[in-house]
Amino acid sequence: MELIIILAVVGVIVLGLVLIYNSLVQRRLRIDEAFAQIEVQLKRRWDLIPNLVNAVKGYMGFEQSVLQNVTEARANAVAAGAKGPQEQAAAEGMLTGALRSLFAVVENYPELKANQNVLELQEQLTTTENQIGFARQHYNATVLEYNTSIATFPNLLVAGPLGFRPREFFDAEPEAAQVPTVDLGMSSPPPTS
């Protein structure tokens, strides 16, 4: 009789361990998926930029430095993709800054502001920036859920010995804290067409 009770208790404990282990693995995998989704959005942005640069090039003869910045920043970001998360985050931050400068300059060109192509591309880039932001936000949410579950009782008894370590949150790009400056680099008025 006592043997049955002991076996039942052991069975319940083992079942509990299995359930906890499975849920921790699942949460850890969700983090990896969320990270991959950020990559998807970043690539989307890379693809949109050449179209944007072409659309505005004809109008902005004087703003070559701004366009140059955007093209170079994009090339750096694509290259940094292979170099690791730190470098990539930095490069993508530079690209965000360069794009902001470009759109600040577009404000000075009424024909450009009203141009249908430019407006559509602007909307595309806005939505891509939002998607990148939301993808990062969701990533942080999965990290929070996972970190909380390995730190709370009773999971913490299992997590440590089985090698579940906390993961890092995604910080805002360093450039987000700086106000982008716009270098117009011109002394003559913009061309009228």
Place this chain on the structure above:
Amino acid sequence: MSAASQVQTFHAQIAANRRRSLLLVVLVIGLLAVFGFVVGYAMSGVPEGGYVATAIAVVIALFMTSVSYFAGDSVVLAASQAKPLRPEDAPQLANIVRELTIAANIPPPKVYLIDDTAPNAFATGRSPRHASIAVTTGLLQKLDREELQGVIAHELAHVRNLDIRFALLVGVLVGSIVLLADFFLRWTWWGGGMRGGSRSSGRGKDGGGALIIILFIIALVLAILAPIVARMVQMAVSRQREYLADASSVELTRNPYGLERALAKIGTDKEVLEVANRATQHLYFVNPIKKFEARASNLMSTHPPIVERINRLRALTGNAPVDTGALTALAGLD
């Protein structure tokens, strides 16, 4: 719990709303259990009759509701004259929906457009995989990108929080109570009370007859009150889920201001949504039936008053609550 210039996190608001709606559901379940038992006992003269009566009522109500569960969204969409959206018709709307499905981590719902100048929106569908949202052309015209994002996030929050399914669950419970009450009152009307009384006195228990009479009276009182109470609880649940969707919208966008301005704009808009009616009013972002919206502070409203919704959002950022007079200014329309 006053909203006077206190700061609250949306986490706290979400937790509180979920707790309250769960408590309300437990209340309805309790009401159904007690009422069913009393009615069944009073009609049949034995306690077992109570369990059977409750079970039968629940099964019938479940059956009636399952039709709504599986086909409900197509009925509602057709009744609202909603047309499927082609992305090229409203690219910004399509983009906003896509952004927010990333934030909410749900599959993209089908998007519909309602041709009406009144700004409003609704979501329907029994799970994220079978969800649809509909938006009026008036909403697209009158709101800017940030405000539209807030409204769509609210609707997607309804989908993610399984509010439609939750409402159907409550509907089954309330439907069962209404069915039981109806059945019991008819049964009494047609002289059932005498049959029950004679059956129990036939068992020869002295106290049995008196007990049955007392039970009968209780059942009668409950049959009149229970449906009313159940409906009131149903409305309270609906209002809690609206607050929950507002707080979840902020969880998704991390931006209460867009939603706040959207509520103020829609609250001051005078247009009437032609396709809405009493059957569909509970689904919309703001109650589309103007006189119901104006009386939203009473216990029978599907939606909380707009000013109260705005003040809860303002509590998230520590801003002072406002009253109705301030809505036009908040909407940026003056």
